[in-house]
Amino acid sequence: MRGSALLLAIMVATPSWARGEEIATANPAVDRSRLGVMASYFGETGTHPGLAFGVDYGLLRIGEPHELFARGQLGSYLHPRLYWGAFAGGELGWRSTASFGLRGELALGFAYLHTLLASPVYEVGSDGRARASTDFGRPNVMPSISFGAGWDLGRRTGVPLAVMLRPMVFWQLPVNHAALLHAAGLLSFTYSL
Amino acid sequence: MRAFALSLAVALLSACGPSSKLDDTFYVRSRGADMPVWVRGDLSTSNVMLVLISGGPGGPGIFFADSPGFVRLSKKYGVAFWDQRLSGSSTGTAGVETLTLDQYAEDLDAVVQVLKQRHGDPKIVLLGWSWGGMVGTAYLSSAARQQGIAGWIDLDGVHSSPSAMSLARAWAMARARERVAQGQDVEKWNAELAWYDAHSPLSMADMVRHGQNVAALGGSIRHPEKDPGIGSAWMNFSGPFNGMLTMSNQATVLAEAMKEGSAMNQAMLTDQTGALPSLTLPSLLLWGEYDGQVPLAHGQEAFQKLGTPADRKSLVVMPDAAHGSLLDQPDGFAAAVEGFADGL
Numbered sequence: 001m002r003g004s005a006l007l008l009a010i011m012v013a014t015p016s017w018a019r020g021e022e023i024a025t026a027n028p029a030v031d032r033s034r035l036g037v038m039a040s041y042f043g044e045t046g047t048h049p050g051l052a053f054g055v056d057y058g059l060l061r062i063g064e065p066h067e068l069f070a071r072g073q074l075g076s077y078l079h080p081r082l083y084w085g086a087f088a089g090g091e092l093g094w095r096s097t098a099s100f101g102l103r104g105e106l107a108l109g110f111a112y113l114h115t116l117l118a119s120p121v122y123e124v125g126s127d128g129r130a131r132a133s134t135d136f137g138r139p140n141v142m143p144s145i146s147f148g149a150g151w152d153l154g155r156r157t158g159v160p161l162a163v164m165l166r167p168m169v170f171w172q173l174p175v176n177h178a179a180l181l182h183a184a185g186l187l188s189f190t191y192s193l
Numbered sequence: 194m195r196a197f198a199l200s201l202a203v204a205l206l207s208a209c210g211p212s213s214k215l216d217d218t219f220y221v222r223s224r225g226a227d228m229p230v231w232v233r234g235d236l237s238t239s240n241v242m243l244v245l246i247s248g249g250p251g252g253p254g255i256f257f258a259d260s261p262g263f264v265r266l267s268k269k270y271g272v273a274f275w276d277q278r279l280s281g282s283s284t285g286t287a288g289v290e291t292l293t294l295d296q297y298a299e300d301l302d303a304v305v306q307v308l309k310q311r312h313g314d315p316k317i318v319l320l321g322w323s324w325g326g327m328v329g330t331a332y333l334s335s336a337a338r339q340q341g342i343a344g345w346i347d348l349d350g351v352h353s354s355p356s357a358m359s360l361a362r363a364w365a366m367a368r369a370r371e372r373v374a375q376g377q378d379v380e381k382w383n384a385e386l387a388w389y390d391a392h393s394p395l396s397m398a399d400m401v402r403h404g405q406n407v408a409a410l411g412g413s414i415r416h417p418e419k420d421p422g423i424g425s426a427w428m429n430f431s432g433p434f435n436g437m438l439t440m441s442n443q444a445t446v447l448a449e450a451m452k453e454g455s456a457m458n459q460a461m462l463t464d465q466t467g468a469l470p471s472l473t474l475p476s477l478l479l480w481g482e483y484d485g486q487v488p489l490a491h492g493q494e495a496f497q498k499l500g501t502p503a504d505r506k507s508l509v510v511m512p513d514a515a516h517g518s519l520l521d522q523p524d525g526f527a528a529a530v531e532g533f534a535d536g537l
Contacts, residue, residue, distance in 0.1 A: 081229075119218040119229065122303075124303040129306070129310070130306045175284060175441070176284060180438055
């Protein structure tokens with residue numbers, strides 16, 4: 001996972017001319033900025049609500065349909081009464097887009113996740129009385145794998161917007177000295193600048 | 194229009210989960226563990242708060258909040274569902290070395306103190322189920338702590354694991370012999386009888402295979418169709434419950450229980466029979482007739498040895514129920530608890 005993060009950092013930091021990449025120009029609808037902004041509904045188990053915002057950057061296009069991309073993301077979600085999580089990290093992925101707009105993608109991610117208890121916390125003192133206690137949260141790391149299927153509206157309509165449904169599994173670790181598996185569903189809107 | 198929209202929203206929300214007057218979630222922090230407690234129900238007429246000390250060890254408490262027996266009890270009493278350390282949805286930094294009976298009792302004391310302060314000093318009734326019997330007995334063996342508790346409900350609970358395991362082994366072997374005599378799965382049950390002959394007494398490491406046998410012989414649950422399994426969709430997706438964490442925690446604690454010499458292993462093997470005479474509070478012992486995990490004879494021993502005067506303790510045997518009438522006979526379970534709690 002450290003290797004993925006390092007690769008992501010190198011690719012983001014390396015200018016395109018240094019990578020010698022070719023940007024497709026055959027279709028004007030495709031020949032737009034490689035930079036996009038993204039907003040997502042982030043639902044842990046689908047129903048524990050959250051939001052994520054990020055930037056999406058096309059690192060390398062191979063022909064018209066295929067692209068290696070990187071994303072930076074900030075997000076948060078709430079498991080009501082149990083905990084609130086906030087994360088910041090990146091993803092590296094591959095996507096393919098058919099000429100009529102259908103798009104699929106696969107991405108690997110790594111983030112820092114901080115969780116805070118979402119209900120009052122009490123401790124009992126030496127006098128036997130319960131007192132409210134402060135929760136400063138727990139630091140976790142959050143590796144992830146997501147798949148995506150959706151539509152690049154730009155292919156047909158010229159509107160530089162892609163809508164993707166992205167099932168994701170991620171791990172939260174450590175939780176009670178183990179890695180805890182989560183499932184999440186994202187509905188993402190990416191606007192190409 | 195606004196009123197209609199509001200009514201619709203309330204109706205939809207009500208349809209999503211069981212309604213309840215009390216609906217309070219908080220965490221109790223104790224020696225590295227952050228343990229969630231969910232309080233549901235109604236204290237307004239009874240002022241009785243039932244506190245579930247769930248089984249396992251490592252089993253969840255909150256998980257049972259929407260089981261039919263507790264839903265019925267929640268209409269009349271407050272019910273506190275507590276996820277013990279490294280169990281259910283508990284988190285924190287607590288290590289497995291903290292899984293001692295003394296620590297469980299200290300955690301329960303913290304839960305009781307917070308409940309009393311947060312809910313106007315209700316009458317606390319502890320309900321220990323299976324492994325919860327060990328925690329409840331450890332807690333109540335302190336006279337000072339016992340003074341703060343109005344009643345004790347022992348639901349197929351353990352007070353001595355060596356004794357319970359010995360009885361459970363004998364129960365399983367007797368049922369296996371019945372199967373052989375009836376010509377049912379003769380080869381399988383003969384093999385299991387041979388295994389039991391080679392494992393006397395049972396060790397904690399034997400508990401997985403033994404548990405599978407007891408379940409196959411109907412000693413865990415008589416009516417599997419009533420088993421909540423992984424819980425309702427509402428509980429999984431909207432309640433203060435984390436199914437994946439619950440499974441992960443339970444696996445951790447059970448693995449510790451089977452590890453010879455571990456804190457959990459030592460806790461499991463503790464014999465608290467000698468502490469029973471010091472329990473003098475009103476008590477209800479509720480046992481499944483067909484319990485193969487903690488057989489009825491264990492409950493009868495507890496009933497005889499409890500220090501509670503005869504007119505303030507009772508042993509109720511639930512027909513057509515195995516280990517936990519809560520699941521097999523939710524109405525019978527709730528009626529027995531009501532009969533006890535209303536008399537406090």
